[in-house]
Amino acid sequence: MNLTYSLNDILFxxxxxxxxxxxxxxxxxxxxxxxxxKTQYQRKEEFSADEFYERAGIWAEFGKIICISVGYFVEIENVKQLRVTSFFGEDEYKILIDFKILLDKHFAKKQHVLCAHNGKEFDFPFIARRMIINKIExxxxLNLFGKKPWEVPHLDTLELWRFGDYKHYTSLKLLTAILGIPSPKDDIDGSEVAKVYYIEKNLKRIVSYCEKDMIAVAQIILRFNNENLLQEHQIVKV
Structure with missing residues (x-):
């Protein structure tokens, strides 16, 4: 699979x-x-609404963003690097504003695209909805109003792996395992984030987990392009 995008134009x-x-x-x-x-269909008769509330973070109407981790490729003396940074904290408005500034200043050109795993169904619409709720332009x-499908500047590693088979879902953990990429799920997984945030109050642990997921997405794109995976020294936090 050879992507038509330059790696340097992708924000993971x-x-x-x-x-x-x-x-x-x-x-x-x-x-x-x-x-x-809202959750009646998912809960059926198995859970009451209050028992199900621990999962509320998957809906933008009832959840909030506590971390956005991003990465982009640069080349230093012909050596590929992935520059990694995270926006995080208890102030969702500030997280979203900082992310918007990054997009507007550095990833607003026509050739730039955003990339995430299952991003088209989760990450991208969730961020957009929370921006609207927070009164952020x-x-x-992320403004897809009036755009045709081929004009949407988003890449989704889940969609790429489907190869048109839209009944097929593959988790990030499974995809990294079969492609020989170090697992990003070596500490916590998504179902534990709320507990780590509210009970353990360990935001640093969540940021580390978020960054590992984002790095895994970048590694998947490299594998799709038949390129070498990044080594630890090529991943630089900024």
């Missing part, structure tokens, strides 16, 4: 999200009722 990213409140009891009655209706790369 991953996000981590949690429920907006630590406890169900902190929600207003209106939001509790709306969450109950969408950057060009």
């Amino acid at each position: 990213l991953d996000i981590e999200t949690v429920p907006q409140q630590q406890d169900w009891s902190n929600l207003s009655e209106e939001i509790q009722e709306l969450f109950e209706k 969408l950057p060009k790369k």
